[in-house]
Amino acid sequence: MKMDVAQETKGAIASDVKTMTYIEAITEGLREEMERDERIFLIGEDIAAYGGVFKATKGLYEKFGPMRVIDSPISENFLIQGAVGASIAGLIPSPEIQFDDFITLAMDAIVEHAAKMRYRSGGMFTCPMVIRCCYGGAVGGGLFHSQANQAWFMHCPGLVVVTPATPYDAKGLLKAAFRGQNPVLYYEHKRLYRTIKGPVPTHDYTVPLGKAAVVREGKHVTVISYALMLHRSLDAAEKLAAEGIDVEVIDLRTLLPYDKETILRSVEKTARAVVVYESSKTMGVGAEIGAMIAEDGFSFLDAPVRRVSPPDAPQEPFAPPLAEAYLPDANRIAEAIRETVAY
Amino acid sequence: MPVSNDELKGLYYYLNLVRISDERCRRLFKQGRFHGTYFSAVGQEATVVGPCYGLRPEDTIGIQHREMGAAITKGMPLKYILAELFARKDSPDRGKSHPCHYGWKPLGIITPASTIAAQTVIATGCALAYKIQKKDNVAVCFVGEGATSNGVWHEALNFAGIHRLNCVFVVQNNLWAESVPAALGVPVEDVSERAKAYGFPGVTIDGNDLFATYETSQEAIRRARKGDGPTLIEMKTYRWYGHSEIDPANYRTQEELEYWKKRDPVPRFEKILMERGVIDESYKLATIQRIERELEEAIEFAEKSPHPEPHEILEDVYAPL
Ligand SMILES: Cc1ncc(C[n+]2csc(CCOP(=O)(O)OP(=O)(O)O)c2C)c(N)n1
Numbered sequence: 001m002k003m004d005v006a007q008e009t010k011g012a013i014a015s016d017v018k019t020m021t022y023i024e025a026i027t028e029g030l031r032e033e034m035e036r037d038e039r040i041f042l043i044g045e046d047i048a049a050y051g052g053v054f055k056a057t058k059g060l061y062e063k064f065g066p067m068r069v070i071d072s073p074i075s076e077n078f079l080i081q082g083a084v085g086a087s088i089a090g091l092i093p094s095p096e097i098q099f100d101d102f103i104t105l106a107m108d109a110i111v112e113h114a115a116k117m118r119y120r121s122g123g124m125f126t127c128p129m130v131i132r133c134c135y136g137g138a139v140g141g142g143l144f145h146s147q148a149n150q151a152w153f154m155h156c157p158g159l160v161v162v163t164p165a166t167p168y169d170a171k172g173l174l175k176a177a178f179r180g181q182n183p184v185l186y187y188e189h190k191r192l193y194r195t196i197k198g199p200v201p202t203h204d205y206t207v208p209l210g211k212a213a214v215v216r217e218g219k220h221v222t223v224i225s226y227a228l229m230l231h232r233s234l235d236a237a238e239k240l241a242a243e244g245i246d247v248e249v250i251d252l253r254t255l256l257p258y259d260k261e262t263i264l265r266s267v268e269k270t271a272r273a274v275v276v277y278e279s280s281k282t283m284g285v286g287a288e289i290g291a292m293i294a295e296d297g298f299s300f301l302d303a304p305v306r307r308v309s310p311p312d313a314p315q316e317p318f319a320p321p322l323a324e325a326y327l328p329d330a331n332r333i334a335e336a337i338r339e340t341v342a343y
Numbered sequence: 344m345p346v347s348n349d350e351l352k353g354l355y356y357y358l359n360l361v362r363i364s365d366e367r368c369r370r371l372f373k374q375g376r377f378h379g380t381y382f383s384a385v386g387q388e389a390t391v392v393g394p395c396y397g398l399r400p401e402d403t404i405g406i407q408h409r410e411m412g413a414a415i416t417k418g419m420p421l422k423y424i425l426a427e428l429f430a431r432k433d434s435p436d437r438g439k440s441h442p443c444h445y446g447w448k449p450l451g452i453i454t455p456a457s458t459i460a461a462q463t464v465i466a467t468g469c470a471l472a473y474k475i476q477k478k479d480n481v482a483v484c485f486v487g488e489g490a491t492s493n494g495v496w497h498e499a500l501n502f503a504g505i506h507r508l509n510c511v512f513v514v515q516n517n518l519w520a521e522s523v524p525a526a527l528g529v530p531v532e533d534v535s536e537r538a539k540a541y542g543f544p545g546v547t548i549d550g551n552d553l554f555a556t557y558e559t560s561q562e563a564i565r566r567a568r569k570g571d572g573p574t575l576i577e578m579k580t581y582r583w584y585g586h587s588e589i590d591p592a593n594y595r596t597q598e599e600l601e602y603w604k605k606r607d608p609v610p611r612f613e614k615i616l617m618e619r620g621v622i623d624e625s626y627k628l629a630t631i632q633r634i635e636r637e638l639e640e641a642i643e644f645a646e647k648s649p650h651p652e653p654h655e656i657l658e659d660v661y662a663p664l
Pocket of ligand 1: 488
């Protein structure tokens with residue numbers, strides 16, 4: 001197994017690398033970027049002295065004060081649209097949407113204003129900003145605290161949508177987001193916050209936006225995934241290795257604009273593709289990736305592109321047996337990969 | 344503070360420039376010289392000239408479909424206003440947006456989207472930045488009374504109240520939101536009452552009296568600049584024509600229209616300036632000739648500017664990643 005992080009940190013001496021959780025990498029990324037660029041400020045519900053409901057902004061209020069870490073009223077639309085204004089006026093805002101389940105209240109702000117500001121003004125106005133949004137299931141959050149709404153925002157040219165799977169990428173993508181000129185919707189998976197630990201360099205680095213990573217090389221089938229589902233896909237790949245199925249796994253990292261080249265290059269090699277994603281199946285992330293492969297890589301394929309996702313239920317329900325039935329686990333993913341390889 | 348004769352002359356120029364440009368744009372649309380639509384604000388000129396006259400270049404205005412006059416008074420070059428309407432390559436938006444969505448970065452005129460009330464919200468966000476940056480810039484945020492029914496407008500005022508931002512919220516109450524009468528959009532007689540809920544003053548004034556709109560706005564702008572917080576100014580006014588040029592406005596009575604036409608802000612202001620001897624007939628004539636000339640040049644600029652080319656469709660979607 002060849003992890004991107006392992007490669008990136010290879011050759012570094014141990015003292016250049018720290019092991020930390022996904023959420024620690026986010027907090028550290030925020031702190032370092034705020035130290036680097038005083039135009040950056042954070043605004044969101046419960047993020048100041050309280051440190052955020054998941055403690056992602058812990059310690060930042062104490063360090064940077066009330067003008068740079070602002071507790072917002074429960075006004076999701078203002079949070080984003082106000083940030084668009086603050087960005088126009090020369091700051092780099094990072095508004096936090098507490099749960100993806102409430103992002104719909106800011107839909108107009110994100111879609112009409114953040115994503116379209118550059119286009120609608122002929123490039124005159126830009127609104128670099130980093131919208132942080134906590135999302136995802138497998139934490140017992142029920143119908144209204146588990147959502148994963150990335151696919152909606154993949155339909156918004158002008159917006160960059162990212163979601164890291166590792167602490168390394170969490171910090172590197174966050175830094176890249178703060179240093180760019182585009183509005184970035186930075187999706188952080190709440191199940192990964194404290195369950196995933198990994199090496200993070202102590203020196204400054206960024207992870208490029210718009211670039212996927214081949215996190216495991218293989219020759220029989222390509223699995224394309226991200227965030228929590230990436231980890232489950234890697235578990236599935238590990239299981240299948242014992243059966244002699246050699247799985248290549250791609251971490252999309254950026255969902256919009258996503259890295260077609262890396263996907264197609266891999267599918268050209270393996271001739272088979274499975275997309276594993278977290279949200280209802282129809283018109284989800286897999287619909288786009290599958291259609292793109294069918295359109296641009298049809299001649300590479302020896303099997304239909306397979307989608308592995310939750311069923312078309314509105315979201316992860318609360319009762320444990322229903323929640324269990326929602327997100328694909330490594331077994332379900334492995335089964336789909338087996339079928340694709342056997343096709 | 345007394346208004347000087349120079350200020351009065353300046354106001355007079357912009358009042359006429361906005362009126363004459365607006366009437367001219369209506370004609371250009373009817374002649375098919377640009378397409379899409381056009382939102383006239385004839386009758387409402389004093390509600391934009393008053394707040395925008397004398398703003399600093401670094402102040403921001405949040406405007407939308409009916410506030411061409413605000414962009415003009417803030418100083419947006421007329422040629423770019425016309426190029427915007429004509430959807431030409433030389434429009435600041437490069438022909439991308441929508442008719443009457445004027446924006447001009449050098450003067451803080453934020454290019455709007457069509458979402459009603461949004462312009463107020465974004466401009467309030469600018470004011471948040473001014474507070475963080477410790478700047479005394481002011482954000483003047485315009486909406487019609489219809490927009491004050493939208494939740495996000497309230498989110499912005501609520502936030503501006505909490506942080507005492509440098510905002511002036513102008514509500515042009517022209518009694519109609521497209522075809523919906525104010526009584527079905529706003530449950531209070533005076534929209535200014537709504538300011539109370541956000542902890543800052545609200546006033547209702549005659550929006551067709553340029554003295555009132557100017558002086559009230561100046562006071563509110565001074566307050567904002569000093570860091571004394573926002574003000575909501577409701578200006579009662581009336582739009583003479585339909586919601587857009589394709590709306591015959593059959594929902595309202597002829598009597599209502601006549602009532603308001605008698606309160607035309609342009610001759611009303613002019614009469615007082617004449618009486619005070621600030622201007623005379625020859626000054627008036629010269630002003631109007633100057634405006635006609637400037638308009639001709641702007642129209643020529645717009646008509647000569649090419650349309651954008653098809654390949655430009657993907658320009659300005661993203662900055663380089
Ligand atoms: C959120 C939203 N809903 C509906 C519309 C369609 N629309 C455009 S203007 C308008 C009426 C606006 O009335 P008001 O805010 O009073 O401003 P006025 O047009 O009178 O200046 C409507 C309903 C829109 N642009 N945005």
